[in-house]
Amino acid sequence: MYGYVYNRTVTPFDFVISLALVSVAAGVLGSLIGLGGGVVIVPVLTLLYGVDIRLAIGASIVSVIATSSGAAAAYVRERMTNLRVGMFLEIATTTGALSGAYLTTLLPTRFLFAFFGLVLAYSSFTTFKRRHVAQPLAVSSDGIANYFDLHGSYYDPAEDQEIAYKVTGTKLGLFLMYVAGLVSALLGIGSGALKVPAMDGAMHLPMKVSSATSNFMIGVTAAASAAVYFARGQIDPIIAAPVAIGVLAGATVGARVLGRVASKTVRLVFVVVLVIISLEMLQKGLLP
């Protein structure tokens, strides 16, 4: 039986190489839309490789941190990231992540999946409706945004111009970020899926800035729950290694793409991925 290539055992080496290649794709997609690589990594590991879901979620956390640091290095240098908004909103995401890590046993997971499946379905719908909106705010009466001077500007290579924007809706933004941190710690996925709509929709940051800033933040959110996952033995080195290497390579490539594509395209790709995640979550919450 061993004489046939298609029938031979998949060795750890085959596993590492194939998973690293999948992770490159996850890194490109994750860095482009600010969601991290977990969206691709978790289903691939559980469905394709039959890996235990607990270990898949541990690998997802590693992939999120790898996407974040890999892409943010470029986005920050190119001034695509709004550092002040990112660091300000991290108050809420880290607090949410820390509380979420210890709420796991209190809340029924199925209910959470169903609930956030619906939330994401709704936010993909509103993002789709906003797909033509590109005009940034010129004035803001948001007291918090003005006090912390969260407004900014970025250079858009696709449009070849500097785009200044004002930030609003910081209170709603903080609330949504707290929920994003909570969900990230409870379910292991979905952190960026709530962050991007919070910034693009509620706070009126331009789509590319939302994506780059979400990318910047998800690493810190994930780091806040990574210690718990590590201590629980969910970070398996032979899964984490190819994921980290592949995603780092992919995120470095993805970060070069964001500037050049149109905002509308980024939003549409984001909506498609959001619909897939919400269907995945609804399936986990509703089906037996």
Added chain:
Amino acid sequence: MTSIPGQESPVPVGLSVADGGNGTGSGRGRRNLSPAEAALMDEKVRKVELVISMVLRVGVVVSGLIILAGLGLMFAHHAAYMALRSGVSYKVLTSGATQFPHSLTALGNSLALGDGRGVVVLGVMVLILTPVLRVAVGVLSFLYERDIPMASVTFYVLVVLIASFFLAGV
């Protein structure tokens, strides 16, 4: 710091001052700096951006190299993991019952034995700590920009992150 060609904003600094004084997010909205002070602040902000970008880049490269070294070590020690027709399935290493270091003590023991998987875990730890280091540098950067509100906010984030590591009992 002299400006780096091609990396500076293509818009002259004065323009963002003219459009209301807080175009690039450098604390001017609250403080009403003179144009000269604003230009100096823009330079500081740019310097901070480059430092934070470099911290992330170094963390990523270092962790990537350690993880690669760990993988190499693991395959060097376990020839059966990569032999073309060996009977070892990857599932031995990815099942719920697989043993690998998940505390600092176990990691130390594993590293002392020269185990490749311990080296990989060390690389993953560096990766996890990179955003934490980035936040710590953020606190220092906002102090450098003399922006106390943002420095306090970032300091809170750093405290929560450090608390998360202690609460997890790593």
